[in-house]
Amino acid sequence: MVNEGPFQHQASDSAYLFTKAALEKGHEIYRVFFYYDGVNNANKLSEPQADDRDLVKLWSALAQEHKVDLVVCVAAALRRGIKDEILAPGFRISGLGQLIESGIVADRQITFGD
Amino acid sequence: MEEEWDEDGPEVVKRFMYVNRKAPYGTVYALEMLEKVLIAAAFEQDVHVVFMDDGVYQLKKGQETKGVNMKNFSPTFRALEGYDVEKLYAEKESLEARGLTVDDLVVPVEVLTSEELKALMSKQEVILTA
Amino acid sequence: MLLHTVNKSPFERNTLESCLRVCEDGAGILLIEDGVYGALDNTAVADLIKKRMGNIKFYVLGPDIDARGLANQTMIEGIESVDFGGFVDLVEKHSATQSWL
Numbered sequence: 001m002v003n004e005g006p007f008q009h010q011a012s013d014s015a016y017l018f019t020k021a022a023l024e025k026g027h028e029i030y031r032v033f034f035y036y037d038g039v040n041n042a043n044k045l046s047e048p049q050a051d052d053r054d055l056v057k058l059w060s061a062l063a064q065e066h067k068v069d070l071v072v073c074v075a076a077a078l079r080r081g082i083k084d085e086i087l088a089p090g091f092r093i094s095g096l097g098q099l100i101e102s103g104i105v106a107d108r109q110i111t112f113g114d
Numbered sequence: 115m116e117e118e119w120d121e122d123g124p125e126v127v128k129r130f131m132y133v134n135r136k137a138p139y140g141t142v143y144a145l146e147m148l149e150k151v152l153i154a155a156a157f158e159q160d161v162h163v164v165f166m167d168d169g170v171y172q173l174k175k176g177q178e179t180k181g182v183n184m185k186n187f188s189p190t191f192r193a194l195e196g197y198d199v200e201k202l203y204a205e206k207e208s209l210e211a212r213g214l215t216v217d218d219l220v221v222p223v224e225v226l227t228s229e230e231l232k233a234l235m236s237k238q239e240v241i242l243t244a
Numbered sequence: 245m246l247l248h249t250v251n252k253s254p255f256e257r258n259t260l261e262s263c264l265r266v267c268e269d270g271a272g273i274l275l276i277e278d279g280v281y282g283a284l285d286n287t288a289v290a291d292l293i294k295k296r297m298g299n300i301k302f303y304v305l306g307p308d309i310d311a312r313g314l315a316n317q318t319m320i321e322g323i324e325s326v327d328f329g330g331f332v333d334l335v336e337k338h339s340a341t342q343s344w345l
Contacts, residue, residue: 021328
């Protein structure tokens, strides 16, 4: 679970690097669930400065390469104006139930936040 | 809800713990944590909700939020029982440090010492914090 | 046994203290992000960890240490540095993870 957006807190970067390392070790990532301001990770309208990393694109690339399920919480997203129209590739909007379900199905769950 | 279960979905019952450590209103964490607990109830898991550190302030009686333009969500804690979320715990050390007793709280909770909480937490299979 | 992660500086928040209060002997604690300041020796808060050293296994995320210019600082003896791959291994090795935020 990722609880913070890419431009206020290190949580998204830590989550991304953790996810990447887990995939490189051959683990399966069942789902990455974005909650609270974490939903801002899915905003394709975001334009970081040229010398900054672009986490939105990095997540999308990870989703494409490894088929990682990137789920944005619908309630948290709507509050923050994140809608299907501005969703970066690889992300989908769904309910909080997806978080609970991943906790039930996956062997491990970890939270990155503030 | 839009959940679609496959066969190996809802049969599993895991021990879930929700650890509330943040005060209400100053940040959104307490409110969205409560939303999580309510959704979780629908999955019929073994849910434990813990209040410690400033999280115990979420349960303070007498919250009156009109003056700050926010929704008072403290009555919802009393509704949790109706969702079969009955295992509510508050850490004794956190209550005492804030001069609170169970009489100050909107809902009955089991008070655990940090030693007891330690044992309960280590048995959990999924722990969610905010 | 649980893995605990702590991402707050012990100089600013009580997160590490709370974690230690409910952390069982035998568990692991990984300091990440601003939590890595807690791994430094010769600070006003170093005793928090030193008191539990030997009962709890402490780890620190190396990339966060390097990012903060702490690579040449003295760490509390017994703390093991891991990279993100090591972080993944720790999550796998422990029964569940509690993230102290």
